[in-house]
Every structure is written in C-alpha cells, then in structure tokens.
Amino acid sequence: MIDSLQLKVLTTEQVNTIYDKCLDFLSSKGVKVTHPQGLRILDKGGAQVDFDNHQVRFPKDVIETALRSAPHGFTLASSDGRNDVILPHPDGLFYRETLTGAPEYLEPDSDTTRDVTLADVAEWAQLVEALDKISFHAAPFPTDVPLEMADISALKANFENTSKHIMVQPYSFGSLEYLFELAQVAAGSREALKKRPVIDMIICAISPFAFKDMDIEAIILSAHNGVPMLLGVLPLVGATSPVTIAGTVLQLGIEILAMLVMIQLIEPGAKAFGCPFAFTLDMATGRNLQASVEAMMIAAASVQFIKDAFHIPTYYEPGTDSHIPDGHTMTEKSLSGLLISRAGCDMLGGAGQLDVIRVMSPVQLVIDNALVSVFERLNSEVKVDDDYLAWQDMLDIAPGSTYLERRHTLKHCREALRPELLGTLSRDTWISGGSKDLYTRALDKYQELKKKLTPLELPEDVQKEMNRIEKYARERLVK
C-alpha cells in the first residue's frame, strides 16, 4: 500500500490504546493452550505458563522482542517461480486469492448448488492457473473423499493442477505430517521448501482466547519447516467476541499477537501474516454475516491496526452474504474489496465465494478476477506533474475547442482502465449482442476458459511420490 493512500479508520492514539490493551491482556490474563510440547516450549521461551490450568501469559518484554523478530516481509513461492507472492507488494498493491473451504458448488448455468467433489477441486485449481489476476489459491472442501483425507487429497489435487502458491487449511491432527510431506515433494526437498515455501498453513484461534492442539502442532511443524503461517482469528461478533466494533478489533489484535509471539518463541524469525476475519451475528435471525457493514468496518480497522502496530502482512476475504451472484453480491464485494484494499490489506482472498463462504462459484471467480484491476486502479496514485497536469496543453488550447486531437491525448489515451466484463457498449450494441448481463458475460468467459483447462504435467517421480503419500495416508488414517 502506498502510505499516502492508506485509509486510516483509527487515529494514531486509538492504535496506541488498542496496542497497550493487547499487551496488558496478554501479560495479565493470557490465553489457553493445552498442547503439552507447546507449553514446554513457551515456558522455556520466557512465557509464564500455568501448566495445571493451561493458561499462558506473555510478559511485555517477551512480546516486544517477538515483534522485533517477526519478519515484515517474505515470499509465498509458486512452484515454477512465475507467480511468487512477494510481501509486501513491490508496487504497494495487493494480491488476490480464492476462497477457503466451501463445501457447496453453484452450477454455472443455474442457481442450484450441490456438494463439492474432488473433480471440482481439480478444475478450480486449473481455473486459478488460467486467471491472470488470481495470484494464489486455497482448496475448497471435497465431500466425496473420506473425511480424514479431505485436506490431503485436496492439496494433492492442487499441486497437480496449479503452479500457484497454495494456502493449506488442515482439518485434523493426523493429516498434518502428510500435508508437509506433499509440500516437500512439490518443492523438491525439505530444504527447498524452507527456501521457497510453496504452501502456507492456516492457523486458527478458538475465540475467545484459546488454541486447540492441532493448531499448536501446525505452528510447530510450520515454523520448523520454514512454512509461513496465516494467523486466523474468526470470531462471531456478539457471540465469541464483544458486540462492539472496538471490542472485536481489540480481541482480534490480542489473539493474532498471541499467535505471533508463540511462533517467535518456537522459532525466532518464522514468517506469519495476520488474518482478522470477524463475522457478525445478526441479532434478529442468528445468521452469520461476512459482509455486514460492521464486519467491513472491523476488517478495515483491524488491517490498519495490525500493519501499524505489528508490522506484518495482512490477509482478509472480502465476500458476500448473498446466495447467488447478483447485485447484492456485487455491492458487498465491491464495497468490502475497495475498503479493505484501501486499508492496506496485502492479500484479498475469497475470490469465487458466495453465501458466507458456503458456496463456490466458478463464474463468480471469473467476475472477481475482473474486479481486481478495478481495485488496483482505485488504489493507485494520481500522478501530478506538468505532463499529467496537461499544463502546456491548457495554455495552448483555444477556448471552446477540444483536446481530442492533441498529442497529449494521443500519448495518454490508452491509460484509462477498460475493465474486462464491465460494459463500454452502447445500448444498441448491447441489445444486438444479446442483452447479456454481467453474469452471462462472465459465464461466456468461463465456458471459453473451460475448453482450454488442463492439469499440470508433473515430473513422473514427483507424481509417483505424491500418489504414494496419498495412498499411505489413506491406509493409516481412514477407519
């Protein structure tokens, strides 16, 4: 993010207040951790561990040392090096990524949904490979494989179909070792994975203020394997975080900071980025909402806070609560995408998502890909110099005439964004072309892309080893 353009929802004083409260909380009350090895490591690293009650407090000097050792920037590698996610973005912009974990698939040419299959996961990865503005990728949730294998088989399917960096959501303690094995094979070796991590690992808090064993184990394995970590906090505002915006921003800060400090105590210099991802509880209906106004405000404030106070990259999923790709979807995705990118978020996930991350839609993914260039443009600087001010042309032009034939116009006429899928057609041309709405235009594009989608051709030894790991995991894990 270009500093002068960053939207500041919080004042400096407010950021400082929240930061001080984070340190006060973590040093006086702390968080709950039950992982035995994790507790021993934290104790050795300077945390105050109550082993009987599984409560961990972090002295302020320990927190501040951890913040100094946490890297401010690093790379999420692609398998072939062509689509590395370099954090922070060298041009001050952001990266776009797909949704994580939706179990339902919206048929492209109807409004019916069905369960996601492994074949959908494979095609989705191929679509990601083909879409130029989608920088990296996370796997949907295949429902046609044994539950114990959902994350393992999905990751393998991703490696077989896209070279872009992959965000991994582990679903069980037992699958962790196989996920890392697959990643090591994809990268070439354990050392290669450390140098160029082709995956990052999602770590999640159990709000409020607790961490389950699987996530601490994932932290330990990720830190030791050089795999960057997404520090996910997904509270339900009013239920598992305070009902107020400021209260949830504070809790998000506390839980992300707790994870960041734990990671640095486990492996100083380990890479991590913050994901403050609050959903609001509609108090009348009980529905979880991803794109309520309050959720967007919390996200913007939290992204700013994490960047200003912790200086680590940030991730958020601007999404929609609508069930179908319609005006409601576009309203929410546009507002939240623009707001959160302007707040300085480094990575915007959720592309292709509908219905509070329950549904994946390949056509929505095509639309979200097209929106990226709009957000990029809205986040770019306005150039102000004599050329861009058109100073000389203004001095030369005859009053009441036109700039259209002037050299200045010729020089700059191709700089305006002509976003894909958004209309520049006259009404008559639009009508003669079939009066296609946005969804239909995106559907046409998806169907064109679909004809050319292909899996990657992995080297034979790599494919063989991945097959072996999957088979071995199935034999060990599936009851």
Next chain:
Amino acid sequence: MGRFEELQESIITGDEDKVKELVQSLLDKGNSPTDIISKGLIGGMAVVGGKMKAGEMFIPEVLASAEAMAKGMELVKPHITEKIAYAAKVVMGQVEGDVHSIGRRFVGMMLESGGFEVVDIGEDVPADKFIEAVGREQPSILGLSALLTTTMPCMKEVIEALKRNNLKDKVQVIVGGAPVSQGFADSIGADGYAPDAISAVDKAKQLLGQS
C-alpha cells in the same frame, strides 16, 4: 394485571429478579407449581418465541428471557409433586470434533421454553456416546449440531450408528448448524433440518405431530 400475566411480562422483559419475586409470591399463595410453569413461565416464553419469529425481539433479549425463565424454574421444581407433562424429551449434542456450543444451547433453551424436556450431552460427542444417551434417555428427538464443514460428516456417522443399533426407528433426528442445509440433511437420512432455534421448536413439534 393478574400475577400470572405479571410473571409473563417479567419473562418477556428478561427481569430475573422480578421473575423470582413473582414465582415465590405465587408459591407462597398456594398456586400449583404446574400452573406457575405453564401459565406464567412457559406462557411468557411462548410470547417471546412469537416476537422473535416476527423479528421484534433479538437473540440476546430472548436469551435474557430464557435465563429468567430458568431461574423461575429453579424455584418451582422442588415443589413439583406430580410429573411434569413435557411435550417430549430431546437429547442434543455437538458432534465429534466440534467444540462450539452457543447455537445449540440457544436451541435447547427454546425447546425448554416450548415445553420440551432437554438433555444436553455437550460438545465433541462421538457417535457411540450419542447411542448410549439415546438408549439411556429414550428421547423422542435427537438433535445434532455442527458448526464446521469438517464435522458435518459426523452427523451421518451418528445416523448410521443408530441404524446399526436398531434405534433409528425409535427416535427422530433433527440436524442444524451454520454449514448444514436441507439438502445435506436429506442426504444423510435425517428426519428434519432446522435453520434456527425457533424453527427447531416448530420442526420438533411437526415431527411429533404436535403442530
């Protein structure tokens, strides 16, 4: 306003202290405990349920009413000499691997308010523990809750376990939770799906032929 109406009003406003005062007063004056429960406590919650359905009361307000009712029930129960005529018994739990509780507890409160006897067996419950609970409690309804896409499949495991133990035809299974849908419920052989707490009560009554 009569005392029962006053008690209902205190339930609606979630005034715990007033509820306890009125319940004690009604007991002291010799009113029957079952009348206090049905005309006062459950009567008030029935109004709350209607208001929530109409969008006039919000979840925290309904929870406050349910808590107030629970306090009232605590005072009344020791005085009950005859068996309470519940609508039916419901066993509910969060499936294996799922540690969330808020939604399920809210459903439980609404079921109690709707006249059901609720046995909540907690979180992260393996299928065999559900079977044990069904065998022990002999409920009419088994409620399964899951808040994660990764734990939803455990609902199917419970239903399959019920079939293996010849219990499936003795209990009606209702499933719910944020990622659950009617389509999913149908695919795993559940008898009903409820998208929220109010419709859980309606669905339970419908399955038992009480609505």
